[in-house]
Amino acid sequence: MSGTGQSVLRQAVEQLLRARADAERGLDELAARVAKAAVRPAETARAGRHPLARRAADEAAALGRPVPDELAALSTATRAAIATEVHALLDLLAVNHHQLPPLPPLNAGPLAAPGDRAFLAAFSEGFARSYVATVLGDLSEGRSTSKAEAAAHPAAQQAAIDAARERIVDAVAPEHREQVREWLSHPDCHAVEIHGPQVTDRDLELRAGWTRPPDHGTDNADKWRVRPDDQKVISKHRPGAEASRFNSPAAFARSLDVLLSHADQYPGGLERLLADHADDGAVAFFLPAAVIDLRPGDAFGYRGAGTGTAEAASDWVRVRADAMRKEGECAPPVRTLTYDPVTDGADPGVRVVFKEGADGWVMTTYYPSTAPGPDNVRLEYPT
Amino acid sequence: MIPRTNAFSRYVGTWFDTTDSADMYIEACERAPKRLAEDADGSFHAIRDEFAAHIRDSSNPPLRGSTQWATDEWYRSIWYDVFGPEAPPGDPYPVPAEDWGSTRVTTYMIYAVNDEEEAMSDGAPEWLAARGLAAKDVYDAIGNATLRRPEPADYAEHLRRLTEAGLREEASSDG
Structure with missing residues (x-):
């Protein structure tokens, strides 16, 4: 590899944004699967009709319930970690648009929600947001040839x-x-x-x-x-x-x-x-x-x-x-x-x-x- | 205020767009020494002087979707590619000489310089010699650490003073 250069920084931004898309997709699927996995034994147990079986069913459902919440927190944390790294790379790559040399800090608030729009909103308007937007916008369609x-x-x-x-x-x-x-x-x-x-x-x-x-x-x-x-x-x-x-x-x-x-x-x-x-x-x-x-x-x-x-x-x-x-x-x-x-x-x-x-x-x-x-x-x- | 003359705009508009190809850009850089040497009517020297004045005064309009600072930096890189390693006279933010070809890579370098003659522009050896650069170093720098210069802390204030002094026009906000 040719070191830590501009092209490497640019590739790192692309890789991170790709990782973000993968993580979001993966965690979404996992959350859906976990929710189903907790519901299914509960329903099976409930079908047993006996009070004990019903209690087991209620317990199984209760156990499954916090998992999606934890997964959502994990999603947010993953998005935040990736956004922080992208922000740091952009700071190195190009810095600023306005008076202050460093990029304005990341706004973590929007990262609680999934989706491209929320992710973009975390970056300051101007260089950082437009750079992330242009790379993110083409990410799903772009492909390479050998x-x-x-x-x-x-x-x-x-x-x-x-x-x-x-x-x-x-x-x-x-x-x-x-x-x-x-x-x-x-x-x-x-x-x-x-x-x-x-x-x-x-x-x-x-x-x-x-x-x-x-x-x-x-x-x-x-x-x-x-x-x-x-x-x-x-x-x-x-x-x-x-x-x-x-x-x-x-x-x-x-x-x-x-x-x-x-x-x-x-x-x-x-x-x-x-x-x-x-x-x-x-x-x-x-x-x-x-x-x-x-x-x-x-x-x-x-x-x-x-x-x-x-x-x-x-x-x-x-x-x-x-x-x-x-x-x-x-x-x-x-x-x-x-x-x-x-x-x-x-x-x-x-x-x-x-x-x-x-x-x-x-x-x-x-x-x-x-x-x-x-x-x-x-x-x-x-x- | 130095008005942007037709000759200057034509020069920029003819040679420096690389969206489809860098051929014209490279040719402009390689033609420049001869044009300066054979400039009987002084017209190319006038373009060069105006080039320097617009960098000095930040009086080129911002490029599409770009800021004044990024635009100034684009012109500084063209200046180096075309006119050589001496910073334009009066440049308030001259690029440190040692940055060129090491941490600052220009369009000419990316497209015309290679570590092997077969893939290098015909005029590149002369171009490199005039700037004291070695092909291998520049070729390696294309993949090396290069950071854009951040907008200087006093830049907005600097622009405001230039605008007030009538040396530049305030750009419209949509660029």
């Missing part, structure tokens, strides 16, 4: 990528087809390869979980591999905490049409639009979902479990980097879960990046996103 499974996943077929590109080009307006074909065919453009409708759910799960590129195995793709002798993941593909795709050629094509229609109306056209928003020969636009009519179901992805705040997302990425190390010094695999960027996003849309090369402007990437990046140029205009 390095071996990632390594064994079949290679992408160039023919499938080419076919998807053709279907996308067919789906754009006739006047934009030539331009879109040129963009999507350029060797520096990975939009179809990484985010096209031919990308499978499993491709996305492994991109998020193990940084394996969805076009793996094709000539132009990153040479991601799990090294056989020590299981270290070797790659220069660098995905963030979200891996997304467009579900259909039509959904992929729609925002390109909107972007190009806008460029057609822009004084000076596309060249001018890009140049006016560029920094050092690069430009990143954000097209809001409403503007491009990107609807629920048009996009899909896998994202890191418990990445709902910037801090939690950055910790998750570190755990992933840690998991990719050599056998024996790596962290356990990260968890991922499915999402719909449109329905799950705070401010969903599409991001598109262009770069100016020797042969003019190239679209390098293009993907559905839950939100614009910081200071991302928004293209908003009447549709």
Whole structure:
């Protein structure tokens, strides 16, 4: 293991919250079983009708009665112990939101009741509560894949990528087809390869979980591999905490049409639009979902479990980097879960990046996103 | 108050989002030395100076769902990744130099640095040398003890004074 680091702290928070869910479930079952176990002999004894049997029945029932109470106390104590540890870890991980350096203390009151809501209420509002909420919220759905499974996943077929590109080009307006074909065919453009409708759910799960590129195995793709002798993941593909795709050629094509229609109306056209928003020969636009009519179901992805705040997302990425190390010094695999960027996003849309090369402007990437990046140029205009 | 210029916003908006990929972020860090060296019109120096001023005055708006302090810290890490180990001039809370790459790990380090060349960004050796770091140390630090800096005890008061002096705007409460 690689010590007591950030990724270890993050994993510890996850483990404790998982333990809490297990304990709560286990104790609930036990309480139900104990209650039944005490009731059953009492009822059997009562059926004997004799006064002695009835007395035995009453005694058995009385003996069983305090057990659920004790179990409830045990549940509360377990929750409190776990919450205390989580709180201490968060204090180490990130500390404070307000004036005071240490986190405000845990509020033990709500822990007497079961359930996520009560558990969350014990943590102070702000960093601690939102961090626990984002990890807790994804806990039941998140799952991990093994390095071996990632390594064994079949290679992408160039023919499938080419076919998807053709279907996308067919789906754009006739006047934009030539331009879109040129963009999507350029060797520096990975939009179809990484985010096209031919990308499978499993491709996305492994991109998020193990940084394996969805076009793996094709000539132009990153040479991601799990090294056989020590299981270290070797790659220069660098995905963030979200891996997304467009579900259909039509959904992929729609925002390109909107972007190009806008460029057609822009004084000076596309060249001018890009140049006016560029920094050092690069430009990143954000097209809001409403503007491009990107609807629920048009996009899909896998994202890191418990990445709902910037801090939690950055910790998750570190755990992933840690998991990719050599056998024996790596962290356990990260968890991922499915999402719909449109329905799950705070401010969903599409991001598109262009770069100016020797042969003019190239679209390098293009993907559905839950939100614009910081200071991302928004293209908003009447549709 | 230093206004956030279009050039500065464009710079931040173009390069530093890593939600889908860290490629642009890494490229921005590796391009910076050349841009500074070949900056005939001074435009990139102006972006750098403005970057420093916004860190000094906490005058970048808080990132979505984040606090002013966490936002300032995000910009400090980008400053290090792009411009190097010297803290931005006037930074009221400079990061101790020895923290970088040991207890403080940046986005560039997580994505671009590896203990083996095959998995490292092409520009990483140069980037590391400019900061006096060794690849192996940084790679190990990714899994090592790293704690976020807590908000300083006087920070709220510090922000209040900056706001009163007109150096920053009070952020809306929803961030």
